[in-house]
Each structure stands twice: as C-alpha cells, then as structure tokens.
C-alpha cells in the first residue's frame with residue numbers, strides 16, 4: 001500500500017540546512033496498523049506530512065497504492081489526498097459552526113456527492129462511531145472523546161485507503177484515549193490500513209507494529225503483540 005525508499009528531507013534555516021529525515025525506508029501493507037514513535041524532533045511529523053502529501057521529500061521515493069507521489073500539481077495532489085487518505089488530528093480540527101453531521105459530510109461535499117447521499121453516509125459513519133444521536137449537535141456541545149469520534153467518522157466518510165492519525169489521543173485523558181484507540185482498532189479489524197503517530201508507549205502498543213524514529217533514521221521496526229483496549233469508553 002505504501003512504499004518509502006531512501007527518503008530525505010531538510011529544512012532551510014537561513015544559511016543553515018537542517019537534515020531531518022536521513023534515509024527512511026519502510027513499507028506498509030494493506031490492512032496493517034502501524035505506529036510511528038520517537039522523541040520530540042525525531043522527524044515524526046515531517047514523515048507524516050510527506051505520507052499525507054502535505055509536503056514533499058527532497059530525495060527518495062514514495063509510492064501510494066501503486067502511484068508514485070512526486071511533483072504532483074496541487075489539483076492532482078488534492079484529488080489523491082481525498083481519494084486515498086483520511087486524516088485524524090490531535091486537536092480534532094472540526095468546523096465549530098457546523099453540526100457533527102455536516103462535519104462528517106464535508107469530505108463528501110468536496111467529492112461532489114449529492115446532498116441526500118452525503119447525509120445518509122454521514123449518518124452511517126456517525127452510527128459507526130456511536131454518535132448518531134449527536135448528529136445535530138455542534139462540536140462545542142461534545143466532549144473531547146466525542147469530538148475525536150466525529151473526526152474519525154469524517155476521516156472514514158470518503159472511504160480512504162489509509163488513515164493517518166497524528167497524536168489522535170494527545171488531547172484526551174487516559175480512559176477516553178483507550179476508548180478512541182479501541183474504535184481505531186475496530187476499524188483496522190475491518191481491514192483499513194492505519195498509521196498512528198504517537199509518543200505514548202501504551203498507545204503505540206495498541207497497534208500491531210512500532211516504527212521507532214531517532215534523529216531522522218529508523219532505529220527499530222518491529223511487530224508487537226497488540227494490546228486490546230478494554231476501556232469501554234463509548235461516547236466519552
């Protein structure tokens with residue numbers, strides 16, 4: 001599903017260049033659930049931004065679902081992003097003046113899906129995350145865990161090939177975090193490929209494979225025995 005070969009990325013800081021990714025190689029197969037770990041500054045976000053087609057590497061190659069991702073114009077990049085990728089962020093990134101339902105329906109609007117179908121699909125995904133009864137509520141009427149569930153429903157709405165989650169539990173308490181991870185595990189059980197960036201060890205161990213980054217290189221890449229969340233934190 002994802003093939004990364006010898007990826008390098010530097011940032012220019014005045015006359016200095018900061019070499020952040022120093023030859024990253026890794027593949028993610030369809031249906032995997034992988035976490036990317038590493039201390040602050042190790043390059044996690046830089047790598048995720050490249051995977052999410054929000055930034056480009058300086059060297060190396062990135063292939064997503066068989067398509068080389070390189071020097072795409074913004075229109076094609078946006079189309080690929082919409083078609084292939086679903087994003088989940090630490091701070092949810094919901095639109096505050098739109099209902100939960102409208103937030104979930106948003107990516108479908110950009111795909112040109114008609115209103116009735118958008119509503120049906122958005123409701124379906126809200127049901128999937130346990131929030132159908134909250135469809136008409138605004139984000140500020142929801143708890144943090146509920147907001148993240150809406151964001152997960154939105155990420156799923158366009159049925160992307162890969163879910164990219166950037167610290168998805170970073171703004172949540174432990175019990176709520178486990179509930180959200182339980183939901184994400186369930187989505188992976190149904191076959192969705194998922195990549196989670198986290199610096200929390202317990203969250204990483206809820207995935208099936210941990211890629212450890214240090215100073216821009218992969219220190220370790222190993223399959224782990226997945227800890228199943230048991231929080232039963234539905235709707236939190």
Ligand SMILES: Nc1ncnc2c1ncn2[C@@H]1O[C@H](COP(=O)(O)OP(=O)(O)OP(=O)(O)O)[C@@H](O)[C@H]1O
Nearest residue numbers: 011012018020038039040041042043044045046047
């Ligand atoms: N746009 C940018 N311009 C210059 N330097 C940057 C830029 N983005 C990131 N960096 C630097 O690149 C390095 C890696 O940053 P990155 O955000 O990828 O690390 P991270 O592992 O995600 O860290 P954190 O866990 O704190 O988010 C850091 O030293 C950071 O300061």
